[in-house]
Amino acid sequence: MEYKDYYKTLGVARDATADDIKRAYRKLARKYHPDVSKEPNAEARFKDVNEAQEVLKDPQKRAAYDALGNNWRAGQDFRPPPGGAGAQQGFHFDPNETGDFSDFFSSLFNREFRGAGAGGGGAPRKRRGQDQTVRVQIDLEDAFQGATRQLRLEVPELGADGHMTSHERTLNVRIPAGVTQGRQIRLSGQGAPGVHGGPAGNLYLEVDIRPHRHFTVDGKDIALRLPIAPWEAALGATIPVPTLGGPVNLKIPPGSQTGKRMRLKGRGLPGDPPGDEMVILEIVVPSAKTEEARRVFEHMAEQLHFNPRAELGV
Amino acid sequence: MVKSETRIEGVVMDEGFVVTLAELTQLCGSSGRTLQLLVGEGVLRPRAGGAPGEWRFDGVAVQRARRALRLRHDLELNLSGTALALDLLDEMEALRERIRALEHQLGTLGGRDRG
Numbered sequence: 001m002e003y004k005d006y007y008k009t010l011g012v013a014r015d016a017t018a019d020d021i022k023r024a025y026r027k028l029a030r031k032y033h034p035d036v037s038k039e040p041n042a043e044a045r046f047k048d049v050n051e052a053q054e055v056l057k058d059p060q061k062r063a064a065y066d067a068l069g070n071n072w073r074a075g076q077d078f079r080p081p082p083g084g085a086g087a088q089q090g091f092h093f094d095p096n097e098t099g100d101f102s103d104f105f106s107s108l109f110n111r112e113f114r115g116a117g118a119g120g121g122g123a124p125r126k127r128r129g130q131d132q133t134v135r136v137q138i139d140l141e142d143a144f145q146g147a148t149r150q151l152r153l154e155v156p157e158l159g160a161d162g163h164m165t166s167h168e169r170t171l172n173v174r175i176p177a178g179v180t181q182g183r184q185i186r187l188s189g190q191g192a193p194g195v196h197g198g199p200a201g202n203l204y205l206e207v208d209i210r211p212h213r214h215f216t217v218d219g220k221d222i223a224l225r226l227p228i229a230p231w232e233a234a235l236g237a238t239i240p241v242p243t244l245g246g247p248v249n250l251k252i253p254p255g256s257q258t259g260k261r262m263r264l265k266g267r268g269l270p271g272d273p274p275g276d277e278m279v280i281l282e283i284v285v286p287s288a289k290t291e292e293a294r295r296v297f298e299h300m301a302e303q304l305h306f307n308p309r310a311e312l313g314v
Numbered sequence: 315m316v317k318s319e320t321r322i323e324g325v326v327m328d329e330g331f332v333v334t335l336a337e338l339t340q341l342c343g344s345s346g347r348t349l350q351l352l353v354g355e356g357v358l359r360p361r362a363g364g365a366p367g368e369w370r371f372d373g374v375a376v377q378r379a380r381r382a383l384r385l386r387h388d389l390e391l392n393l394s395g396t397a398l399a400l401d402l403l404d405e406m407e408a409l410r411e412r413i414r415a416l417e418h419q420l421g422t423l424g425g426r427d428r429g
Binding site: 026029030033035036046050128131169170171172173174176178179180182183184185186187188190202204205211216218223225272280 | 320321322323324325326327328330341343373374377380381384385388389390399403407411414415418419
C-alpha cells in the first residue's frame with residue numbers, strides 16, 4: 001500500500017500546531033467539499049484531507065504516525081510495522097464518525113478492530129453502513145428513453161483474519177426514463193456494509209446529463225434553436241423539428257422573427273406532467289454567391305422599402 | 315478479489331417520492347430534532363402538514379436535507395450558516411445553468427458559417 005503524507009495533504013509543516021492544522025483543514029474542507037466544489041477529483045481530495053485531519057488532530061494518533069519517521073514520501077510503498085502501530089495502544093474512534101479511510105490508515109491504526117469497542121467492554125455495537133454517493137453520466141437520450149448502466153464498485157471488507165480485503169461488485173442499474181439533471185436515484189441497502197451485523201447503507205446515484213449537441217435542458221424542459229429560411233419566416237411554413245422522440249412538424253406563423261419562442265407541449269423529458277420542448281426560431285440568410293441569388297436580393301431591396309433600423313432613428 | 319454481479323432497480327428521489335419526518339430521519343441518519351431545526355431555519359420546506367407528525371417531504375427535499383447535514387457536519391457550520399451556504403449553492407447552480415443555456419444560444423448564433 002502507499003504511504004500517505006498527511007502533513008503534505010494539509011499543506012502544513014511537521015511541527016505545525018493544533019491550530020495550524022485546524023485552520024488548514026477547514027480551508028481545504030471548504031475548497032474540496034463534494035457538495036460545494038467543482039474541482040476535478042474533489043471527492044478524493046476531500047477524503048484525503050479528512051483522513052489527514054483525523055490523524056493529525058489527535059495527539060495520540062499523530063504521535064503514532066510521526067513514529068514511522070520522516071523519511072517516507074507520499075506514494076512510496078509502505079509495509080506496516082508488525083502488529084500495526086495501534087496494537088499496543090487503544091486508539092479512540094468516535095463511533096459517529098463514519099469516515100471512509102484508506103488501507104494505509106486502517107493498517108496503521110487497526111481501526112476496524114477498535115472502532116466500535118473503543119468506548120468500553122461488552123458486545124460490539126451494531127452500526128449501519130455508510131451511505132455512498134456515486135455520480136453517473138448519462139446522455140440526454142438516456143434520460144428520455146431510460147437506460148441501464150453498469151457500475152463497478154470496490155467494497156472494502158474486513159476479512160476473518162482481521163485484514164482489509166477488497167471486493168468488486170458490479171451493479172447493473174436501471175436508470176428510469178424522465179430523470180433530470182442532479183436528481184439522485186436511491187439503491188436501498190447497496191451502500192457500505194454494516195459493522196458488527198448492522199444493516200448496509202444506501203447507495204445514491206447522482207445523475208449528470210452530458211451536454212447535448214442540439215438541446216439544452218432545464219429540469220424536464222428542453223430547448224432548441226431552430227434555423228429557418230427568411231421566406232419561411234415571412235410567409236409562414238410547416239417545417240420539421242427534431243425532438244427526442246423523432247421529428248415532428250411545426251407550423252410557423254407568417255411574420256416570425258429570430259428569437260420567437262414556440263412551445264411543443266409534452267415533447268421534453270417524460271413524466272407526469274412531461275416537460276416541453278421550447279423552440280427558438282433563428283432566421284438564417286442564404287449567401288448571395290450566384291448571379292441568380294444576387295438578383296433575388298436586389299429585387300427585394302428595390303421592392304420592399306424595408307428599414308430594419310427605423311426604431312434606432314437612422 | 316471476489317466479484318459479484320447484481321441487477322437492480324432504484325428509486326428516483328423526485329417529486330413523486332414522499333416521506334414522513336420519521337422516514338426522513340432514517341434516510342438522513344439524523345435526529346428528528348435536527349431536521350425540525352432545519353425546517354425552522356427555512357432550509358427544508360415540508361410539502362404538506364402543520365404539525366411535524368403530518369409533515370411530508372419529497373425526494374428533492376431529502377436530497378437537500380442530506381446535503382445540509384453533510385455541510386453542517388463536515389464544515390462545522392451552524393444552522394444559519396448552513397442555510398446561507400445552501401441558498402448560495404442553489405443560486406450558483408441556477409446561474410451556471412443560465413450561463414450554459416446562453417452560451418449554447420450564442421454559439422449557435424455566432425458560430426456557424428453558412429454557405
